[in-house]
Amino acid sequence: MSLGVLRSAVSNICLRSNKKLLSSSLFQSKRLQSSESETLAQFPGAKAEYTQKLDFLQADVYNGIPIYRVMDRSGVVFDETHDPKLSEDEMIKWYKSMTLLNTMDKILYESQRQGRISFYMTNYGEEATHIGSAAALQDKDLVYGQYREAGVLLHRGFSLDAFCDQCYGNSADRGKGKQMPIHYGSPEHSFVTISSPLSTQMPQAAGSAYAFKRAQNGLVVICYFGEGAASEGDAHAAFNFAATLECPIIFFCRNNGYAISTPVQDQYRGDGIAVRGPAYGMATIRVDGNDALAVYNATRAARDIALKENRPVLIEAMTYRIGHHSTSDDSSAYRSVDEVRYWDQKDHPINRFYNYIEKKGYWNATLDKEWKDDARKQVLTSFARAEKKLKPKWTEMFTEVYDEMPEDLRRQKEEMEAHVKLYKDNYPLSNYES
Numbered sequence: 001m002s003l004g005v006l007r008s009a010v011s012n013i014c015l016r017s018n019k020k021l022l023s024s025s026l027f028q029s030k031r032l033q034s035s036e037s038e039t040l041a042q043f044p045g046a047k048a049e050y051t052q053k054l055d056f057l058q059a060d061v062y063n064g065i066p067i068y069r070v071m072d073r074s075g076v077v078f079d080e081t082h083d084p085k086l087s088e089d090e091m092i093k094w095y096k097s098m099t100l101l102n103t104m105d106k107i108l109y110e111s112q113r114q115g116r117i118s119f120y121m122t123n124y125g126e127e128a129t130h131i132g133s134a135a136a137l138q139d140k141d142l143v144y145g146q147y148r149e150a151g152v153l154l155h156r157g158f159s160l161d162a163f164c165d166q167c168y169g170n171s172a173d174r175g176k177g178k179q180m181p182i183h184y185g186s187p188e189h190s191f192v193t194i195s196s197p198l199s200t201q202m203p204q205a206a207g208s209a210y211a212f213k214r215a216q217n218g219l220v221v222i223c224y225f226g227e228g229a230a231s232e233g234d235a236h237a238a239f240n241f242a243a244t245l246e247c248p249i250i251f252f253c254r255n256n257g258y259a260i261s262t263p264v265q266d267q268y269r270g271d272g273i274a275v276r277g278p279a280y281g282m283a284t285i286r287v288d289g290n291d292a293l294a295v296y297n298a299t300r301a302a303r304d305i306a307l308k309e310n311r312p313v314l315i316e317a318m319t320y321r322i323g324h325h326s327t328s329d330d331s332s333a334y335r336s337v338d339e340v341r342y343w344d345q346k347d348h349p350i351n352r353f354y355n356y357i358e359k360k361g362y363w364n365a366t367l368d369k370e371w372k373d374d375a376r377k378q379v380l381t382s383f384a385r386a387e388k389k390l391k392p393k394w395t396e397m398f399t400e401v402y403d404e405m406p407e408d409l410r411r412q413k414e415e416m417e418a419h420v421k422l423y424k425d426n427y428p429l430s431n432y433e434s
Helices: 003-037 088-113 127-135 150-155 160-168 201-215 233-244 292-309 337-346 349-360 365-388 394-398 407-422
Strands: 142-144 221-226 249-255 283-288 313-318
Touching: 088 127, 088 150, 088 160, 088 349, 088 365, 127 150, 127 249, 127 292, 127 313, 127 349, 142 201, 160 365, 201 221, 201 233, 201 249, 233 249, 249 292, 283 292, 292 313, 292 349, 394 407
Parallel strands: 142 221, 221 249, 249 313, 283 313
Antiparallel strands: none
């Protein structure tokens, strides 16, 4: 038998054998499918087993979604493999960002109480959620904040002068006085300007993430919000759009216990916000928001999932709002002083991180005092500069809102111009002339 005939014969045998194997395989597959069809639901909207038990899922059956953490309150790491082991310079930068934010909060809060600015919101107790997450992102990743993410912007290099100018609404304010204080924005820092209404940023962030997906630009979007904002309809729409459109976005929920004066037990009955992630088909993790290392690890891993798998990730950072909601709020009306003191003294994120870097030998009490004195001087210097700057020209009120000025706004501008001319002695002409 020639080599060619032998090859042909072997080929025919293999072909017949493969057909038998294929036929057998298909038969087994059909039997398996038939068996599965008796136990697995075939509905388009569900993949689950059938059961003959009449059982309702009960919310109190579960002991809560676990909270990921890296170190205890004294700064001791539980598992060294979870210590990101970043450089000394990076760790000190984290600490300085947290404490500088804290110093700025104290000075600007007091300035509002003195009537020097109109409004302010502090970030007391939530500093680790800002810095830990900001450090895990790329500088060009797009940030949609709510109104308590000043630390993210600070860590990205937004200057103290820029913070103070915005809160004063002076001529150097990038928003030209059109926004309330703390409504920061900075294109060069990839930080979208804050809006006051709750949750409006969430569907916008999902849309931006979808655009990033189509552009394949190697970036993600992170959207910050509070557990109170998660009760708005916009939050649910954003979750659903991001999941079904498979968008590279991190939804970062700061669960600080209170939506202004409403405690969580009056907001929802479920297990926090993290439980909603799987319901929308999102990868989800709950993290100790007072542990900067845990926030960093979780955000870094979430970014990796969002980017590589093109899908949204939900992070719920459990923390506590030590300060009042804003300068318009008195939290003593709805929570006890003892409760606030407990979180301030026993589980403050800055204290925990201080303990961590002190144990590493990166920081000590002497360095801490020198830095905090310097930080206070920096903030006061920027504050004094901002206070001396004039307000924007009155004409700025009517610009950069509409592409073409509508008629009613044009009439208002004309009325304002007449008013300024009539009472020109009350307006500094160098700043208010048209």
